[in-house]
Amino acid sequence: KAGVTQTPRYLIKTRGQQVTLSCSPISGHRSVSWYQQTPGQGLQFLFEYFSETQRNKGNFPGRFSGRQFSNSRSEMNVSTLELGDSALYLCASSLEGQFYGYTFGSGTRLTVV
Amino acid sequence: AQSVTQLDSQVPVFEEAPVELRCNYSSSVSVYLFWYVQYPNQGLQLLLKYLSGSTLVESINGFEAEFNKSQTSFHLRKPSVHISDTAEYFCAVSDTGGFKTIFGAGTRLFVKA
Numbered sequence: 001k002a003g004v005t006q007t008p009r010y011l012i013k014t015r016g017q018q019v020t021l022s023c024s025p026i027s028g029h030r031s032v033s034w035y036q037q038t039p040g041q042g043l044q045f046l047f048e049y050f051s052e053t054q055r056n057k058g059n060f061p062g063r064f065s066g067r068q069f070s071n072s073r074s075e076m077n078v079s080t081l082e083l084g085d086s087a088l089y090l091c092a093s094s095l096e097g098q099f100y101g102y103t104f105g106s107g108t109r110l111t112v113v
Numbered sequence: 114a115q116s117v118t119q120l121d122s123q124v125p126v127f128e129e130a131p132v133e134l135r136c137n138y139s140s141s142v143s144v145y146l147f148w149y150v151q152y153p154n155q156g157l158q159l160l161l162k163y164l165s166g167s168t169l170v171e172s173i174n175g176f177e178a179e180f181n182k183s184q185t186s187f188h189l190r191k192p193s194v195h196i197s198d199t200a201e202y203f204c205a206v207s208d209t210g211g212f213k214t215i216f217g218a219g220t221r222l223f224v225k226a
Binding site for chain 2: 004031033035042043045048050055056058090092099101102103104105106107
């Protein structure tokens with residue numbers, strides 16, 4: 001079966017712009033989580049969605065937002081980009097939550113210049 | 114709240130030697146524990162998980178981890194490593210009632226010929 005698909009794979013944006021990243025989970029998975037990965041901070045939890053509802057969120061500013069659609073696909077949006085937002089953004093899906101472990105996508109590498 | 118500490122940032126080891134990657138966690142409630150592996154330019158892959166029951170869990174490629182509740186540890190071991198095991202390994206913890214997984218900073222395993 002198809003894995004977790006993240007688009008685009010690479011993105012270059014300018015400071016002040018906004019960006020939308022997309023994630024298609026494994027078919028049947030209803031939980032989608034987003035993580036930011038940087039060399040200095042490691043994997044930082046952004047938020048988790050289940051059946052279109054945000055169940056938990058990490059300690060990120062309000063510029064970071066997300067949503068989940070009825071088909072479980074998810075998007076995250078970052079507005080007013082800053083240089084420090086440059087990172088690998090990883091999406092992970094699971095049947096219903098962390099009990100089953102996550103299946104990760106390959107990520108979107110965002111570079112802010 | 115949970116936290117995860119991976120005690121070694123890098124572990125160099127010769128091929129066919131044994132290896133142990135150390136992980137300690139902190140939590141006031143029951144937890145699920147995971148090890149993930151990340152190869153270059155890829156997302157994370159679930160290696161093994163502890164949910165309940167037997168404290169020793171194994172993966173299909175020869176890794177094993179033991180849950181030690183008294184020492185709050187979940188160390189990953191392999192009796193004989195291969196060059197192909199070179200990757201970054203992440204220990205992760207989730208509380209059984211929450212909806213997010215916290216990752217350690219990662220341990221880079223480097224297997225030398």
